[in-house]
Amino acid sequence: MPLNRIDLSDINHPALLARMVHKLLGKQEGSVPVEDIAKALDISEVRLDRFDGFEGMLLTDTVRSTGCILANISKGHRRARFTVAHELGHFLMERHQLSATTGFTCSTRDMRESREGRQHLRQETQANQFAIELLAPDYLMEPFYSHDPDLRDAQHLMNSLDVSLEACVRRMVERRDEPLAAVWSHNGTVRYFAKGADFPFLNLSRGDRIPQTSAAHRAITNASPGFTQFVEADPHPWTGRSNLELYEQTRVANKGHAVTLLWAELPEDEEDGGLKELGIPGFR
Ligand SMILES: [Zn+2]
Structure with missing residues (x-):
């Protein structure tokens, strides 16, 4: 895949970031290969499994030297695809502050967040904006x-x-x-x-x-x-x-x-x- 994290650095607007991914990828047909995209952008592992207590998790550090995504499959694979895209958004938007020392833990509610309030809400909203723009581009x-x-x-x-x-x-x-x-x-x-x-x-x-x-x-x-x-x-x-x-x-x-x-x-x-x-x- 013709993707490189360097081409995406310094884009902090979630929709513009996802559009840039598509610009680099070229036209796709059918569903967007979100796991392959994540791996091409330095996510070392995407694990889909049944997890308790969270919808998605990104194991990473503040400078994003590493990245591993866990996505809960218990509500179906379509939800899990969205979760992978959401966590990839946290990974690429380096201004997002980690919610724990090991990275981000996101709830079902976070996946639906659309408010722009405090830092946490804004980050979740932006990860959702990135995810939907990545999975469902206008074209x-x-x-x-x-x-x-x-x-x-x-x-x-x-x-x-x-x-x-x-x-x-x-x-x-x-x-x-x-x-x-x-x-x-x-x-x-x-x-x-x-x-x-x-x-x-x-x-x-x-x-x-x-x-x-x-x-x-x-x-x-x-x-x-x-x-x-x-x-x-x-x-x-x-x-x-x-x-x-x-x-x-x-x-x-x-x-x-x-x-x-x-x-x-x-x-x-x-x-x-x-x-x-x-x-x-x-x-x-
Ligand atoms: Zn999140």
Whole structure:
């Protein structure tokens, strides 16, 4: 592999770092060979196994003279691939401070971290940004996009890129042009959500019930696995607002799990964050 850590040194922005890896690698087809990439970048060993108490571990030192990655396989190989990419991110971003003298230990929660707060949160967020950009670069995602947003696209992406459905949905919400959000629920109760930058405020918190008037609620109550069609939704219970159009689609999985995709159409003066109104061209 035409990869070298020297070409990647001093890039501290996680997405730019992953894009540089792809630039050096050249175009790939199908799933990104994350273990081979790690080994080409001086990770001496990648161990996939069932571990208790952590999702991923990077054994290294402050100057990264050595690196060994352990990834927990107990939640499936797609999760483990993400974990390997996450730990590789900690390895390559040398400003990341070790969480123990032997390196980094990362939890399931760390793998979902997206906040930019204290150093620890920021590091986990950056490792996740690196991981998803490495495993699901735009050029491998875009051929799978339907004209309109569709959760089925995420399922096809999952199979092609060998990345979890959740990661594919998060990526779609973040990268597509439409204002999108996704809400994960269990037995009709919100677990967490992700929203794109253009999506308005989401009026839900962890532990809230999915709005009773929604198609999502009906689909979850019926509990038959599969995808619903996109239908118009009452925007108020989801967003606390009535002056926008909202559409929703749900994928019902087994054991009470579901994900709902929300697609907002904003009033014209709010598109592009209101920049049009100010006569300033948007950046998208
Ligand atoms: Zn981590």
